[in-house]
Amino acid sequence: xxxxxxxxxxxxxxxxxxxxxxxxxxxxxxxxxxxxxxxxxxxxxxxxxxxxxxxxxxxxxxxxxxxxxxxxxxxxxxxxxxxxxxxx
Numbered sequence: 585x586x587x588x589x590x591x592x593x594x595x596x597x598x599x600x601x602x603x604x605x606x607x608x609x610x611x612x613x614x615x616x617x618x619x620x621x622x623x624x625x626x627x628x629x630x631x632x633x634x635x636x637x638x639x640x641x642x643x644x645x646x647x648x649x650x651x652x653x654x655x656x657x658x659x660x661x662x663x664x665x666x667x668x669x670x671x672x
Contacts, residue, residue, distance in 0.1 A: 611642050 585593075614620030621636040622643065628635060635641055 607642070608639060611639060 611620050615637060620642075622641050623629075624632075624636050624641065
């Protein structure tokens with residue numbers, strides 16, 4: 585790997601790290617406003633009822649527009665951060 589490739593890799597890594605940090609900050613803000621959930625398969629939701637809020641389950645490229653759906657299992661609505669659900 586030459587110097588140009590190393591420079592390109594490090595630049596890409598820095599950009600990606602900054603993006604992940606912005607998404608993490610947005611997730612924290614969403615949680616403060618009662619959103620920030622992702623839907624998990626039923627068995628996981630039953631076994632770990634709050635797992636959908638945890639950072640590890642979040643999408644690294646959330647949609648620009650959140651979607652809301654009722655979640656009877658939790659007794660409240662959920663905000664999906666699945667990029668596939670945003671229509672893009």
